[in-house]
Amino acid sequence: MDFNKKYTPQSWPDHPEQSTLEGKNKFLGFWLFLGGETVLFASLFATYLALKNKGPSGMEFSTNTLFELPLVFVMTMLLLTSSLTSVYAMYHMKNHNFRGMQTWLAITVILGLAFLGFEIYEFNHYVHLGFTYGQSAFSSSFFTLVGTHGLHVVIGLGWIILLMVRNAKRGFSLYNAPKYYTASLYWHFIDVVWVFIFTVVYLMGVVG
C-alpha cells in the first residue's frame, strides 16, 4: 500500500478512479447510493405533487402566484454551469493536471455558493410573505422537497471544499482520485435533481 506513490502524466492511468480495487468499490457503491437517492427524491416529489396547492380553506398561496421565473432561471443557469465546470475538473484529473483540477473545482464551488445564496433569499422571501414551513400541506411539501435539494448542495459544497483543502499539498494519487471522481458524480446528480425541480415545481407551477 503506497498512498504517496507519485505518478507522471505518462504513467497516470487512463481511468485513475477505477484502477485500484478500492477505487472500483467506491465507484460501484457510489452509484448504488445514487440509486437510493433517486428513491428519496421520488418520495418527496410524489408528496409534493399530491399536496400541491392544498391547505386550509381560503389559502392565498398557489404555485402560479408564488413563484418567480427570472430567479429560477438564474439559479438553473448557475447550477448547470457548475456541472460543466466539474466536468472540466475531471478532464484535468485525467490529464494529471492537479492545479487545473483544483481551479475548476474552485469555480464550481463559487457557482454552487451563488446558487445557495439565491435559494436562501427565495426561502426568506416566502417566509416574509407568510408562506412558512407550517403554513399548509403545500408549503411543508414544497420546503421539504426544495430544502432537501438545498441540503444536498450544502453537503456537496462541503465535500468538495474538504477534498480540495485536504489534498492541496498532496497532489494526485490513486487513493484520492476516486474521491474526487465520486464527489463530481454527486455534484452532477444534484443538477439532475434540479432539472426535475425547475420543471415540475417551478415551470409546471407557473403554468398552473
Add this chain to the structure above:
Amino acid sequence: MSHDAQVYVKSQTEFEYLKRKRKQAMRSQVTTFAIMIFLTLIAFSAVAADFSKYYIVPIILLLAAIQVVLQLYYFMHMSEKNHSFPAFFLYFGAMIAFTFVLTFLTIVWWQ
C-alpha cells in the same frame, strides 16, 4: 484494501493519442452543455409565452427527460463502458420513483 496498481508507463505515441482522445471527449461535453442550455431556454420561454397548459406540460417534461439523459450519459459518463451496474442501480431507482409518483397521484385523484 489494496491501493496497488500495476504501473504502466505509456509510450509517447500512446500518451499523445489518449490525450487527443480526451480533448475530443471534452469538446463533445461542451457541445452537450450547449444543448442543455438550449433545452432550458426553450422550456422557460415556452412557459413565459403562455400557451395552453395541456400543450406546455408534456413538452417541458420531455425536455427535462432529454436533459437528464444527457447529464447521466455524458457528464456522468454512463455512455462509457463498464457502466452496466450503475445503469442497473439507477434504472431500478427510477422505476421505483415512477411507481411512487403514479401511486400518490392516483390516491389524490381518487379523493
